[in-house]
Amino acid sequence: MTASVGDVVAQLRAVLESLDAAVVTALRAQADADQAKAHFTEVATGTDHSKIRAAVTASQTASEKVARYARLLAKANESLTIYLNTIAPGSAPTHQASDGTAPSGERLVAEAENASSGVAAFLRRQVKKADDTQDTLKQVEQAVTTGLKELLREYKEGPGPTANTTATTSPGADTQVARPTVDHPVAGVVMAVGAVAVGTKGLWNMIKKRRERKHDEDQARDGRVHPDDGEGGSRSQRSD
């Protein structure tokens, strides 16, 4: 039986969705194992009985192994997505946000296209460029990060003394901006698989904060180096 490329792509997309769902299910299993371990650990407090110790160890190992299983599936999906977009560009989403906790690449592009600033145009170009060239996740991340640093440098050259001094002042705040806190296990995997989309969202937020801060600075005209909220952060820490 010979299938057309279209058929193969359609079937591989179904595979992609199944694997994605399996990742989410596996993470639920991991949460159960974690809960079990917490119960066993509570019981084990104050006793050296080998059986309860063994139960703690086994539930912890189960949790770790399920997490590894989910990671392997997620990474397989990542490579499968790249392959699908190689044989049929645009055929597979570059990011599967199963629970909607993180934005899809398509949504980011749509948001960028709805905006009119130079920053929006920049992000739109980066996302589309990545899509066109089927860059690896790492390459895309690097391209977006490096390009954005340049953009921010140009952008910040106006305000004067703050332009070069903010780079090393508040790395902690930057970490918060560049890596949004995600406490949902699914979102954790989504971040791992779809670092492009999540990273772009973080960068997008950072730009918004910087724009707000610049506006404030322009109004204040005091050339302060450290805004109290520190939300703009340091671009020098972004590439870790």
Place this chain on the structure above:
Amino acid sequence: MNVSEVKATLREGIHATKQGQETFEQAASSATDATSRALQLLHDSRNEDVEKVRKLLDEAKDEVSPTLSRFSAAVDSADDYLTSLG
């Protein structure tokens, strides 16, 4: 924590473990089916990304049995301890 509290907590732990095992079995079953389809569809490809997919799915497949055995071991040990408490 008195003995009855210990037993209740143990039972909760055992329940959570069994639930986790069942959920993982579902994930593995679904992923195994999807993996078979993927390997069939991609069997003649030598693409670099396809090779990665094969390798990763193979590794994942190898994790299924050991993972299930850890869930079982946790249940068995906790059951034994529960029994030992009378």
